[in-house]
Amino acid sequence: MRKFSALAAVSLVALATPALAQAPKTSASLQSLVSQVNIPYETFTLPNGLRVIVHTDRKAPVVAVSVWYHIGSKNEPKGKTGFAHLFEHMMFYGSENAPGGFFGRLEDIGATDWNGTTWYDRTNYFETVPTGALDRTLFLESDRMGHLLGAVTQEKLDNQRGVVQNEKRMGENEPGGLVSYAEAAALLPEGHPYRHSTIGSMADLNAASLEDVKTWFRDHYGPNNAVLVLAGDIDLATAKTKVAQYFGGIKRGLETPRPAVTIPTLSAPVEKVMRDRVAQVRLAREWTGPGLTDPENVTLDLGLDILGGLGSSRLYDALVRKENLAVGVSAGQQSHENLSFIEINVRVRPGVDPALVGKRMDEIIADFIKTGPTEDEVRRAATTALASRVKGLEQVGGFGGKAVALAEGAVYANDPGEYKKDLQTIASATAGNVGAVTRKWLSRPVFKLTLEPGERSAEDQALAGSDVAAKEAPAVKAQTPTTPPVAATRKEPPVGEVTALQFPAIERTTLSNGMKVVFARRTTVPVVNVAASFDAGSAADDRAKLGAGTLMTSLMDEGTTTRTAAQIAEEEERLGASLNASTGMDASTVSVSALKANLAPSLDLFADVLRNPAFKPADVERLRGTQLARIAAENTQPQNIAFRTLPPIIYGPNHPYGIPFTGSGTPAGVKATTRDDLVAYHARWIRPDNGTIFVIGDTTLAEIKPLLEAKLGSWRAPTTPKGTKTFSAPAAAGAERILLIDKPQSPQSMIIAGQVTPVKGTSDPLALNTANDVFGGMASSRIITDLRETKGWAYYAGTAIQGVKERMPFFLIAPVQADKTGDSIKAARGDLTGWLGAQGTTPQEATNAIVNSVRSLPGSFETGGALMGALIRMEQYGRPDDYYVKLPARYRALTPAALDQAARAAIDPSKLTWVVVGDAAKVKPQLDTLGIPVEVVPSAAPAAATPAAAPTAAK
Incomplete structure (x- = not known):
């Protein structure tokens, strides 16, 4: 759906009730909600x-x-x-x-x-x-x-x-x-x-x-x-x-x-086959559609959500959940002022005949065009759409805040309040008009695109306006001397007083089962966010079964002992709730974002997913295949290739962090994981004595605790011991070298260098993080200034101190044009060595980093999600409740010498391991001039299943 991230804060009427989870209702409550939604301007x-x-x-x-x-x-x-x-x-x-x-x-x-x-x-x-x-x-x-x-x-x-x-x-x-x-x-x-x-x-x-x-x-x-x-x-x-x-x-x-601008319609169906270094065959069905100001745009959004955008959608339920033919589907519009691009996509499960999947895909689309949606489907789609708008009310700006909604309406419709018309259209949608609009736009001749594994063609590269040989003409040079700068005529005003961070009070309590609860009130929008975070994460995986934790969490909302995956998705949509289960490096988290009016039934769903995952054998095999397909896809993506490759090298094979940082594990590990392993993993790690509940939102601790007690108080830890992680294995000894991963036909090289620092995340490395801002963590930092602003070799570049509980890694990241790969590494090494050596941090650089950190704090916790992340980090790293309140004074106490000391103690350029993902034929000769050992390895990207029958391009 097109996102209107900005709607005004509103006293929510009940969008859904527990009864609504069993039967569709009229649209009255949606209409009542929209009538109260307003961005005063x-x-x-x-x-x-x-x-x-x-x-x-x-x-x-x-x-x-x-x-x-x-x-x-x-x-x-x-x-x-x-x-x-x-x-x-x-x-x-x-x-x-x-x-x-x-x-x-x-x-x-x-x-x-x-x-x-x-x-x-x-x-x-x-x-x-x-x-x-x-x-x-x-x-x-x-x-x-x-x-x-x-x-x-x-x-x-x-x-x-x-x-x-x-x-x-x-x-x-x-x-x-x-x-x-x-x-x-x-x-x-x-x-x-x-x-x-x-x-x-x-x-x-x-x-x-x-x-x-x-x-x-x-x-x-x-x-x-x-x-x-x-x-x-x-x-x-x-x-x-x-x-x-x-x-x-x-x-x-x-x-x-x-x-x-016209909205063209094809005179007849068109088919095209493209080839690229993809892991799975992708099938697309595409049309042009109505522009942003056409009321049919948002109505068509609902139809596409029902067809392929929701967790309960027709295509997902059939192709992914029931028939196991695909690993993912999507449907939606890329909407513009005068037209939209309608896209329905399916990623074929490896080993399945793409022609069969395409046939089923077309049958489901045709049936939907013919019969249309049900009233319950429309209501669920509308509730989900409106709930997402309400949850986006917290931000005033950014990529999708309230300012965007007002500006978009003013620019495209000459009406800042245009969003209200769209919301009204969503709330008043019926099965009849959603079906009619979908039929109107999707009954026209379709463009069918098949993207399959293989070499890119010269014809397709030419469509991009790119030189096949990746050689551009020299840039135009000035024909006359550069004119001197124009004399300033206006004076830049000073920055006034910046109000101190207003961090909410943190309250704590404990449920009868001993589970800790951390609470902060935020009444900006009528939404309550709840997260249960457990001391687990990918670092808890058995070394022989890497990816087991991610597979386990992916299954938690795919069926419980009382609800099927489809029932979970449908209930989530009726309530306007958003459920998520995920695995990070140090923690596994289950969360729900709930409308306040529907908090109790949303917590019912949350608790069931948390406590009672079914791990049905058929679901285990389906999600196992999906995760293997994800790994295969990562092995085609330059940055993910690097982040799968580098951490095991710098940490070593026996360290808990010596695993792919994408979190998906390895093919061998995912294949080796049994259903019994998943059940045991849940019992060992996802338990009340190993986790903490965090609550942010429009409620009070007195109100939320009885609800949590009712849903989770009876949850008891198993008698078996909870899991523990051991970080005693030493990280690998670093030695500078380059690992070149061959990815032919790459117009760029992805450069990622890394090493393990001696600094732990729990040690609160404020000086090191601020020093990193100076070198590569800010848009004005040294490395991006050099590689982007001075040399123009990269769109972005930077460095990061990865936040983990134990020893943190330092990463340098720079995707650069292929013919400047060697020069870019040379420049980055020189920049880093100079900064850590005689050049050091200048007083101005230190001031810039410190001022930015202090002044940006008030805007850093504008949303409940940002605040939730802060509370989880404070608990995870053992930080006090007043940590963020005291940060400004700690920043101001930093000096250039303190930043240099922190950086020099943590980073050693002579021990960096460089991973370069690029075209070895073009890149290796450049790397051989650097005086660093270079090893070339083939890309790990597997060849996907060969299509049994593929459509041919229309003439």
């Missing part, structure tokens, strides 16, 4: 045409600032594809009165949830900032809107051209990375505004001149083509004063012409 427009929307939400001392320009890739003329996205990058690299990178400035003011994105219809920039930093933020946004061109240089253009090309390579380097190009070519005619990709072609990017990009800005980025949303700790009067001060002097721009 006020608007005004400056004389220059800038539309401003203001939403007041005082729950936290932060303001979301979101600027949407109504310009995207569909506006690009032939020969200039990728310009909108390229200019999004350019606008992050300084303006006339704020020179230098925008990233560092956002980090300096403590921004959270910040980024910029470009799509077919719009370009947006957003950040959530402390209220005291609002003036600085508005100055920065207004300066790049009205005072940018004097700071746009040939050097910046050349650099960002390289960064964007590496972003393009990164997407295309993934298995199936060329599919979207084939889809657009099949569904849309030549010249259609949505046919070319947003990221553009290499040739067009190379051809972009400095004057081209400046003209693009003049033509489209005026205030009259923009919407500014301010949501959070702000009011209308304040907004009017500040927006007029910073944006009022910007001149009105040109009017952007809107291209005529």
